[in-house]
Amino acid sequence: MVGAERNEQQRYNPAEIEPRWQALWDANPALYAAESHTSGKPKFYCLEMLPYPSGQLHMGHVRNYAIGDALARFMRMRGYNVLHPMGWDAFGLPAENAALKNNTPPREWTLKNIEQMKVQMRRIGLSYDWAGTEIATCLPEYYRWNQWFFLKMVEAGLAYRRSSKVNWCPKCATVLANEQVVGGCCWRHEDTLVEQRELEQWFLGITKYADELLDGLDAMPGWPEKVRTMQRNWIGRSEGAHVDFRVSAMADTPAITVFTTRVDTIFGATSIQLAPEHPLVKEWVKNDAELAKAVTEMIAQQKVARETGDIGNIEKHGVATGKTAINPFNGETLPIWVANYILADYGTGAIMSVPAHDDRDFEFANKYGLPVVQVVAPRDSAEDVALPYGGEDDAVLMDSGAWTGETPVAAQEKMARFAEEHGFGKKTTTYRLKDWGVSRQRYWGTPIPMVYCANGHAGVKPGGVVALPESSLPVLLPEQIEITQEGGSPLGKVPEFVNTTCPVCGGPARRETDTMDTFVDSSWYFYRYTDSRNSHAPFDSEKANYWFPIDQYIGGVEHAILHLIYSRFWTKVMRDLGLIKNSEPAERLFTQGMVIKDGAKMSKSKGNVVSPDDMIARYGADATRMYALFAAPPDRDLEWQEEGVAGISRFLARVYRLTIKYAPVVRTLEGAVHGDEVAAGQFAGQTIEGAALLRTLHQTIAKITEDFNGRWHFNTCIAAIMILVNEVTAAESAMDKGGIAPATVAELLRTLTLLLAPFAPFLAAELWRELGETTDVFQQHWPAADAQLARESEIEIPVQVNGKLVTVLKLASGSDDEAISAASLADEKVSARLVGKTIVKHLVIKSKLVNLVVK
RNA sequence: GCGGGAGUGGUGAAAUGGCAGACACGCAGGUCUUAGAAGCCUGUGCCGUAAGGCGUAGGGGUUCAAGUCCCCUCUCCCGCACCA
Structure with missing residues (x-):
């Protein structure tokens, strides 16, 4: 009957369908807007990391957003109030480089890129609430709140200025945070070695939160173990002790404080080792030309090794200073050396060397013939143990005065207390994490809202730093400016910007000309989304408290340290300012795998970049994003194969053909109920074919629904939809002959469309309309799986x-274990295997499988 | 060196201790076509004409049953690294 109505088949043409729907969606800004915080629905904050507006979307973006968009659409259909925002991480160096190259102002270049990328994102059909949430961090409406937070941190003693050794990228012509140095090179210029410079810089006191940042990781089950481990390593908490060693015969020289995690081995110390850049060494080289030469060489060598990533492998060497120090625990005199394996910026830059119980000290002592004194041994086997010996669980101290016989752990505690009581040491904790240096000598960033009062006033000496009042915010970035890469901050060359008055005394003042690290912008942007048009505050606390924490955050693992540690820090600061209640920004974090091509990460230099625009032009946005979900589970790397996209496109074309073919039948069913309103009994009078199709349908619903709840194996979800479509296609002749009730056909096609909606939104919208619906497919309820309909009529029992x-x-279906057991013995193939054997065990497992154990 | 992850057909992959390779890609044969493209049908882990045998990096173990759990080894990817 249906076959007779078949017209000339329309072909699936995404190039026609997709822009048509896109235009409709663009014209309706409220379509994906979240309801307010007073909504009665449960909330769901679905967030993907905001992109840098380079001007070109890449496949990594497409994959990231395809995952987030599928989830956002699914959650909406499940009845949640979904916040799904998007914005632009719009400050940063590329805009300045582009300005140099093309003579375009950074602002213009950035805003143009944003427009381009927004067009691309809309073309993909991503369901963002553009009108309600979109932010660009380079606009004063946004960055004024960076300045506001900065002032709050100055007030709280969390932002401060000091001179220190900093990482300097010559290509960026700016300072970098420790987190932005990757293998000794700049994170943006992987072939550019980072130099060390001494500069006055602004720092944020992230180390004040080091313990909370570290301990909090244990209570974050929704974050990948990998990310939590990386953050633990980065924070690098190390419990130990400081011990002061007096320098012999130099009463006015300060004692050398060493950091050790093994104070229990101090009776085995045979030398003191200083970093080449230790302050005492700097003093001593003044009167010792030979020492000066050796130290200078070591510093140079350390620098080279650090830059080439070889630090850790370079040969240990050192030089004796000729000076000695006193071990406060036993009064022994130890030689003081300078060694190239001691780092100036970790601990105190000085160690006590215990060759018997430390690999590095052992290697060093052997080379220079320093004594090796064992003070820890296994409890039972006395001192017969290979050195260096770390001291396992059953170890005890030997030749260690009052502490002999103690376990190392007990001794560490007692000896640190002893040192503290006698004033030459204390228990202490060292972190690898350093305070966050946020000053950047660049133009395209947030101006730091501080000035230097030229003449000074009460409490501020001439040239001293003064915070601007909140009322003077925003400090605007000047627009017309000459960008250069030399001669310090570009802002320093803009007199209208630099010259100002002191807000306290009214005298002449000079503005801070450094700008903030762009990671400041991204540390709190997701709070702004909850109230992005607020001009009185960064956001309304009530709104933020409704939406936070983020229910699902999705992005690349490359931000595991940088962005994800800074934004955790910022959240804690905001909590302590009383702005929010949550202590962590995101309940669940998902890090998707990379998109690779020919086994390597896509890059221009390798020439293996696949452009999303090309894919969309050839196969459509639905096929492109669906392939990104189908080709691999989302947490794994994805090898981009164009044939695969073509395959998805063919699949969508089959769905399209099938739906268009039977749509006329569906449309003529008046008042048909559908979706989850269908009563189980409705299809009771099915033909066998109809029942089989409904069974697969409901199995598919169940599978996809379950997967969205956490497993996220969208590749197998899409495979399940393919199986369903394959079965429906195979039943076409039955459908044509009327072997399947029209209501069943309608149920199949409607539900199939709903199941496709999170993955292929354009096609779903088109087919929903073709099926005669006037409502928006994304406002529909997600279909409910009916366990009765999903049940198999016949079961397959493997027999082993x-x-x-x-x-x-x-x-x-429903055969009990006894029936299964009997049937297995009755089978011919089975009995053939049993000839001449005895059955030892006859197992029927969970009514699913039989295993006969025979001898 | 430390930490995390991975290793399954020609390829992407599937399999929550229970039929290894679902679903795709590719390939081969067929069909339709004046021809091609697109469809559609069939086949496709390896060895073997077949019956059958073998098979999840390698080795061992636990179990009625192991890709999956445990131990050892190898390889690859990612992060950290002379961190005292």
């Missing part, structure tokens, strides 16, 4: 003999 498959029995 000694664990090897012999046959598969087909039995009526």
